[in-house]
Amino acid sequence: MNRSTKRSLSEKQMGYLLIFPALLIILVIAIWPVMRSFWISLHDIRLNDPTKSEIHSSYGLDMERYVSTLPNLLRYVKREADSAQGSSKEKLNALQAQIEQMNTSLNQTGEVASRYQMIDQLLLDFKPVPIELKYVSLSNEQTESIKTSLAEVRAVLLQMSEQKLLSKPEGALGVIQGIEASIIEPNFVGFTYYKKFLTDARMWGALYNTAFFTVISVAIELVLGILIALLINRPFRGRSLVRATVLIPWAIPTVISAMMWKFLYDGQNGIVAYLFEQAGLISDMGMLLTTKAGAMFSVILADVWKTTPFMALLLFAGLQTIPQSLYEAASVDGATRTQQFFRITLPMLKSTILVALLFRTLDAFRVFDLIYTLTGGAPGNSTETISIYAYKTMFAQMSFGEGSALAVIVFLCVVLISIGYVKILGADLLSDGSGK
Amino acid sequence: MRKHTGPLFYVGLLLFVFLVMFPFLWILLAALKPPAELFGERAFHFIIQNPSFDNFVRVFTERPFARYLWNSTVVATLTTLYSITIASFAAYAIAWLSFRGKAIILGVVLAVSMFPQIATLSPIFMFMQSMGLTNSYIGLIIPYTTFALPLAIWNLTIFFRKIPSDLGEAAKVDGASIWQTMTKVFFPLAMPGVFTTAILVFIAAWNEFLFALTLNTQEAMKTVPVGIVMFQGMFTIPWGEISAASIIVTIPLVVMVLIFQRRIISGLTSGAVKE
Numbered sequence: 001m002n003r004s005t006k007r008s009l010s011e012k013q014m015g016y017l018l019i020f021p022a023l024l025i026i027l028v029i030a031i032w033p034v035m036r037s038f039w040i041s042l043h044d045i046r047l048n049d050p051t052k053s054e055i056h057s058s059y060g061l062d063m064e065r066y067v068s069t070l071p072n073l074l075r076y077v078k079r080e081a082d083s084a085q086g087s088s089k090e091k092l093n094a095l096q097a098q099i100e101q102m103n104t105s106l107n108q109t110g111e112v113a114s115r116y117q118m119i120d121q122l123l124l125d126f127k128p129v130p131i132e133l134k135y136v137s138l139s140n141e142q143t144e145s146i147k148t149s150l151a152e153v154r155a156v157l158l159q160m161s162e163q164k165l166l167s168k169p170e171g172a173l174g175v176i177q178g179i180e181a182s183i184i185e186p187n188f189v190g191f192t193y194y195k196k197f198l199t200d201a202r203m204w205g206a207l208y209n210t211a212f213f214t215v216i217s218v219a220i221e222l223v224l225g226i227l228i229a230l231l232i233n234r235p236f237r238g239r240s241l242v243r244a245t246v247l248i249p250w251a252i253p254t255v256i257s258a259m260m261w262k263f264l265y266d267g268q269n270g271i272v273a274y275l276f277e278q279a280g281l282i283s284d285m286g287m288l289l290t291t292k293a294g295a296m297f298s299v300i301l302a303d304v305w306k307t308t309p310f311m312a313l314l315l316f317a318g319l320q321t322i323p324q325s326l327y328e329a330a331s332v333d334g335a336t337r338t339q340q341f342f343r344i345t346l347p348m349l350k351s352t353i354l355v356a357l358l359f360r361t362l363d364a365f366r367v368f369d370l371i372y373t374l375t376g377g378a379p380g381n382s383t384e385t386i387s388i389y390a391y392k393t394m395f396a397q398m399s400f401g402e403g404s405a406l407a408v409i410v411f412l413c414v415v416l417i418s419i420g421y422v423k424i425l426g427a428d429l430l431s432d433g434s435g436k
Numbered sequence: 437m438r439k440h441t442g443p444l445f446y447v448g449l450l451l452f453v454f455l456v457m458f459p460f461l462w463i464l465l466a467a468l469k470p471p472a473e474l475f476g477e478r479a480f481h482f483i484i485q486n487p488s489f490d491n492f493v494r495v496f497t498e499r500p501f502a503r504y505l506w507n508s509t510v511v512a513t514l515t516t517l518y519s520i521t522i523a524s525f526a527a528y529a530i531a532w533l534s535f536r537g538k539a540i541i542l543g544v545v546l547a548v549s550m551f552p553q554i555a556t557l558s559p560i561f562m563f564m565q566s567m568g569l570t571n572s573y574i575g576l577i578i579p580y581t582t583f584a585l586p587l588a589i590w591n592l593t594i595f596f597r598k599i600p601s602d603l604g605e606a607a608k609v610d611g612a613s614i615w616q617t618m619t620k621v622f623f624p625l626a627m628p629g630v631f632t633t634a635i636l637v638f639i640a641a642w643n644e645f646l647f648a649l650t651l652n653t654q655e656a657m658k659t660v661p662v663g664i665v666m667f668q669g670m671f672t673i674p675w676g677e678i679s680a681a682s683i684i685v686t687i688p689l690v691v692m693v694l695i696f697q698r699r700i701i702s703g704l705t706s707g708a709v710k711e
Contacts, residue, residue: 014614015533019541022526022589029556030548030582036559047565054562131566231452236445244697245453248460251689251700253643255661256682260459263466263675269479271462305459310704317705359550366552369645373665387554394558395650404558411555418550 034411041194041404044187048398051184058186059143061112061136064129065182067119073175074099080166088165095153102149111136135184143183150180193405202381202389203406207413210385213296214364217303221360222353224304225311230345232312233319246309254306258373261302265289265374292382295375299383303370307363311356318352319345351425358421362414386410460686467491467679474676491680500655501681504663507652511576511659512641516634518577519584520592524630527592528618532604542593549586553646556582564651571657579647584637591636591703595629596622632703635696639689660685 009017039055046052051062074096081092107113115133122129138146154176161169197203232242249257264272267286276282287294322345330340368387371377377384377392384392387410394403466474468487478485495501530538560579561570569575599622607617648659658666664681667674693700 009614011533011614012535015529015535018525018529018533022522022585023541023544025522025581026544026548026585029578030551030586033556033559033582034551037555037557040558040562054566228452231449236449238449240697242449242453243701244694245456247693247697247700248686248690249456251639251693252682252686253645253661255643255645255665256685257459259664259678260463260682262673263679264459264462266675269475269675271480274480305456309456313701313704317701362550362552366554368554369661372645372649387552390554391557391646391650394561400558400562407552407555407558410552414550414552414555418547 037404037411038408041401041408042188042190043401044189045400045404046398047400051181052187055188056135056184056186057188059138059140060184061106061138062134062182062184063112063115063119063136064123064134066179067116068123069175069178069182070099070103073179076168076171076175080168083167084165088160091156091160095156098149099153102146106142106146138183146183147180150176187401189401193402194409196402197405197409202384203386203409205381206384206386206389207409209296209381209383210365210367210387210413213300213303213367213383213385214361217300217307218357218360218364220300220304221308221311222357224308225315225356226349228308228312229315229319232316243313246312248309249306250309250313254369255373257306258302258370261298261305262289262374265298289375290379292379295379295383299371299374302374303364303367306370307360311360314356314359315349315352318349322348354421354425358418358425361417361421365414365417366410386413460683463679463682466675467683469676471676491676492684495677495681495684499663499667499677499681500658501663501684503656504658504660505684507573507657508642508660510573511580512638514573515577515580515584515641516638519581519588519637520630520634523585523588523592523633524626526589527596528622528626530589530593531596531599532601532622533614542590545586545589549583549590551582553582557646557650560647561650570651571654572652573657575651576647576659579651580641580644583644584641587640588633588637591633592626592629595633596626598629599625628699632696632699635692635700636703639692642689 043055044052045055050065077092077096077099081089081096084092107116115136119129119133122133154173157166157172157176160166161172166172228246232239232246261272264270265288267273267289270285270288273282273285273288276288277285282288282294288298289295326344326348327340330344335343366387367385368391371383371385371388372391375383377388386406390403390406390410392403393399393406397403465482465484468489468491469478469484470486470488470490473479473481473484473486529535530541556579564570564575564579567575569578603621603625604617607621612620643661644659645661645665648662649665652658652662660681664678664685667678667681
């Protein structure tokens with residue numbers, strides 16, 4: 001990309017050109033998925049149910065399933081007809097005709113007919129059916145007519161099996177259900193999940209746990225962070241060693257620190273549980289991970305250990321920007337250390353503290369790794385946060401629409417928290433230092 | 437704050453360092469203990485009677501831990517390289533070129549860096565599944581962009597703004613094109629900032645858990661954090677091996693922190709960026 005040509009770009013164009021790839025990627029990989037999450041949350045999507053594994057806005061037919069089950073139904077009815085006598089033989093022959101009629105009318109749209117042959121051939125060769133061939137849209141009338149035909153066939157077969165006229169009555173319903181399962185219903189459910197969660201005790205419990213965890217751990221981290229920042233702000237020997245020490249908990253993966261703490265809290269062999277018991281803080285070593293209060297305390301302690309350093313470093317950077325002359329002047333005027341701290345240090349640190357609080361609050365609010373590893377939300381959902389609940393809904397129950405609704409709720413909470421902080425902070429956060 | 441530092445201060449300091457380091461020290465002991473001393477009678481002893489490296493050996497021989505390390509290294513390195521490259525251009529433009537809408541762009545970048553990952557998970561998972569990209573490196577690197585790119589742009593912008601812009605003006609007066617200004621004047625000065633940002637992005641990608649947990653479920657494609665969490669069986673948790681694996685993962689990070697601590701601290705604090 002050598003720009004020695006005469007037609008070089010203006011600075012403005014160059015600027016937009018350089019920014020463009022980054023913005024495009026952010027738009028496609030971060031912003032679009034969030035919107036898409038919201039869209040998904042309005043649908044009933046279940047990855048373990050082939051007819052609901054994606055968003056369907058209209059009626060349709062799972063051709064693969066239809067093509068592989070329809071012959072079974074025909075074969076079944078034919079076999080019953082062959083072994084039946086008199087009036088029931090006629091009935092079954094009529095059913096056979098009705099099913100064939102249904103299939104013919106369905107095949108009248110060119111779409112279904114041509115695909116039927118193709119898929120039939122693929123299934124015969126034991127080849128996978130490509131996704132673009134798999135689904136075909138049906139009109140509402142078509143769907144209605146298939147459903148009515150199937151319902152009629154079912155009714156007749158049921159009646160005959162009750163009259164003991166079928167040789168294999170249990171096979172009848174199976175094949176009918178197989179075909180019914182190939183009809184794809186539109187799975188748009190609107191705000192059903194959101195309405196459900198408004199009155200869902202587990203959701204409110206998870207929200208309360210998240211808020212409790214966030215407020216308590218961030219508050220403790222702030223107080224400890226200020227103390228540590230004041231400590232490493234003083235000149236002393238070995239300062240860099242202490243700073244490195246403080247950084248290590250920040251650098252290790254959260255799940256690894258969670259595993260470490262899980263071992264330290266262990267009811268049989270955990271040293272921390274043992275020490276707490278010896279000190280009389282808990283009556284029994286197992287209490288830390290098996291009681292509600294104990295588990296919440298454990299999670300908060302592990303989080304405080306992991307993230308206080310980060311807080312301390314931010315505040316330490318803030319302390320460095322306070323001019324020493326302020327303290328000197330205050331000393332001359334006879335202010336005590338305590339007064340100096342409350343009258344100079346804290347006000348000067350205000351914006352740093354707010355920024356640190358903003359980042360930590362949002363981080364704590366979306367906590368996942370730590371709790372997933374340490375307690376998994378146990379005991380009895382007492383440490384289940386909203387992110388954990390969303391994850392479980394998506395990947396344990398495979399209910400993606402519902403899980404996405406919870407994820408959107410997390411997102412909305414994060415937006416609200418951010419707006420709150422930005423209102424307090426004003427525009428300091430984004431002020432353009434270069435003033436261009 | 438120019439009080440004389442007495443011995444009491446150092447005692448307090450040592451206690452503080454000990455408290456912070458205690459979990460590591462204990463896990464290191466656990467990794468070196470044979471099973472007989474890890475549980476039961478001697479579980480709470482600091483002195484190991486028969487220290488052994490069995491746990492470390494077992495992590496590599498009985499589990500695909502080397503493979504996890506390799507996966508994590510590949511994913512974190514590629515994520516870092518690609519997000520730093522794209523972010524450098526963007527940050528250069530924001531810091532050094534004049535055009536409208538910078539504050540909005542930075543606002544968007546900052547907002548995206550605060551997105552909860554869970555809110556992007558379901559569409560990304562469904563997309564990767566339909567494209568057959570689950571259990572691949574690229575399938576992890578793409579979603580890692582959601583946090584790596586904003587982090588990189590934000591940090592680099594702050595670093596680049598510190599480079600005096602008169603240099604750019606001077607180069608312009610001397611008749612350098614924008615491209616020449618960028619490569620001859622700007623990049624040599626920007627390297628330290630780029631390097632620091634790369635460390636931060638690398639650590640973030642190395643430590644990521646949620647996407648790795650859901651997208652790469654095959655044994656051969658797991659990353660280190662997911663692999664270690666999955667050591668536990670249904671009824672037993674092999675604490676010795678987990679401890680050894682944790683120590684192996686932690687040591688390189690500790691070394692990195694010790695070598696680059698000044699850089700990391702300046703990177704972390706310069707724009708009050710999230711970890």
